Amino acid sequence: MQLMTAWNSKVHQPWKPCADRSNSNAELPKSNGFLIIEANGGLNQQRLSICDAVAVAGLLNATLVIPIFHLNSVWRDSSNFGDIFDEDFFMHALRSNVNVVKELPEDILQQFDHNISSIVNLRVKGWSSPTHYLQKVLPKLQQLGAVRIAPFSNRLAQGVPSNIQGLRCLANFEALRFSEPIRMLAEKMVDRMVKNSSQSGGKYVSVHLRFETDMVAFSCCEYDGGEEEKHEMDIARERSWRGKFRKRGRVIRPGANRVDGKCPLTPLEVGMMLRGMGFDNTTSVYVAAGKIYKAEKYVAPLRQMFPRLETKDTLATPEELAAFKGHSSRLAALDYTVCLHSEVFVTTQGGNFPHFLMGHRRYLYGGHAKTIKPDKRKLALLFDRPNIRWDDFKRQMKDMLSHSDVKGSELRKPSASLYTFPMPDCMCKQPEASNEHGNTKKLTS
Structure with a gap:
């Protein structure tokens, strides 16, 4: 298959970005106080918290303090906002919509004895409505001059008024770009x-x-490592989730997980799927991942099928990567950018990384995610049929690719996230009929 023909552009209505609808001459009204949030999780969970915080600050007419990053037990990355994102660009891009400051002013700090943890922490439930913020958070903000919300992940409902959705769009697709060291290496x-x-x-x-x-351990799936693998996974689960998987009544059913499509695809399964879809051994493949479980064993068959396989460790020199080592979110930002600019993106296990990437790709490429999202239940059934004919397998894979193509330009449903489905909240329909969208080299994140 020619990579240029992976997607059928004729079936898609072209869209264009229109996230930045602000009036650059408008003066912001007097602030009601300072909003401090704590972003937890990995790179894209932090991204979600940041963008929702911008929306909440706009809703409350609050001044947003550059978010604090919480050290996560799984990600174990001590990076702060400015290590990952361009602070000055972020503040400038939002200047006409939300006031953002790097830190609290001295008079507010004095009020709380220079101790941010003394600022009242308002426990906000997940997916809270704008009404909740206006009725419960705003009065406290006006009374105290500053409030804190920690943790802040998924604390704003998906369905909010269009002006608040517009702030989410602006924050995610226009204001958040990676810091200069990340951008420079990612571009290379x-x-x-x-x-x-x-x-x-x-x-x-x-x-x-x-x-x-960690992913293999969390999935509670079994591969072909026997007792050694089981022992390693038990240790990994205990290290990252301390007792969560040993609670009374918790039953781990690896077979059921696999049939239900919940198991991470192995590198071999990914290779088989791509070859079945028609990608031959001349295809250049970039693999975005953390430290692969038993990489030497599991990645070898994928590399055999796709000799032009690259990772950040083969694409960048050890010297270039030195400053990023030990910082999983900064390394994930490199992966994010290389994936963003690929002709075809393949997601294999859900999560925030592919969800944000699919939305960002839709935003850049005329509304189409250009993403293969495999049916993992069907794949499990096919891979477990040892006598399946190659022609039959190929036909099923072509159907899966075609389905991903059709679903590539979906509109957002009421309960879905605009970070994954930016149309119609962040994009407008193109008047012209043609839809030839090549990948831009402008690095926008």
Whole structure:
């Protein structure tokens, strides 16, 4: 298959970004006080918290303090906001909509004895409505001059008024870009991928491979490692989730998880799927992942099927990566950017990373995610049929690719996230009929 023909552009209505609808001359009204939030989780969970915080600050007419990043037990990354995102750009891009400051002013700090933890922490339930914020949070904000909400992940409902959705769009797609060190290396990596993909017109496939030890452990799935694997997974589960999987009444059913499509795809399964879809061994493939579980054993068959396989460790030099080592969110930002600019993105296990990427790709590429989202229940059934004919398997994979193509330009449903489905909240329909969208080299994140 030619990478250029992976997607059928004729079936899609073209859209264009229109997230920045602000009046740059408008003066913001007097602030009701300072909003401090704590963003927890990995890179894209933090991203979600940041964008929702912008929306809540706009709703409350609050001044947003650059979010604090909570050190997560799984991600174990001590980076702060400015290590990952461009603070000055973020503040400038939002200046006409939400006032953002790097830190609390001295008079407010004095009021709380220079101790942020002394500022009242309002416990807000998940998916709270704008009404809840206006009735419960705003009075406290006006009374105290500053409030804190920690944790803040998923604390704002999906369905909010269009002006608040507009702030989410602006924050995610326009205001949040990675810090300069990340952008500079990411741009070099994208350029190298394009150069390595000269046989396919500079186009490449990116795969988000969720086969790290923690992911395999959390999924409670079994592979072919026997007792040794079971022992390693028990240790990994205890290290990251302390007793969660040993609670009384908790039953782990690996077989049921697999049939239900909940198991991370192995590198071999990803390779089989892609070859079945028609991607041959000249296809350049970028694998975005953390530290793969038993990488030498499991990645070898994928590399055999796709010799032009790259990761951040092969695409960047050890010297270039030195400043990023030990910082999982900064490394994830490199992966995010290389995946963002691929012709085809393959998601294998859900989560915030692919959800944000699919939305960002829709925003950049005329409303189409250009993403393969496999039916993992069907894949489990097919992979467990040892006598299946290759022609039959290929036909099923082509159908799966075609289904991903059709679903690529879905509109947001009321309960869905605009970070994954930016139409129609963040995008407008193009008047012209043609929809030829090549991948832009402008790094917007």
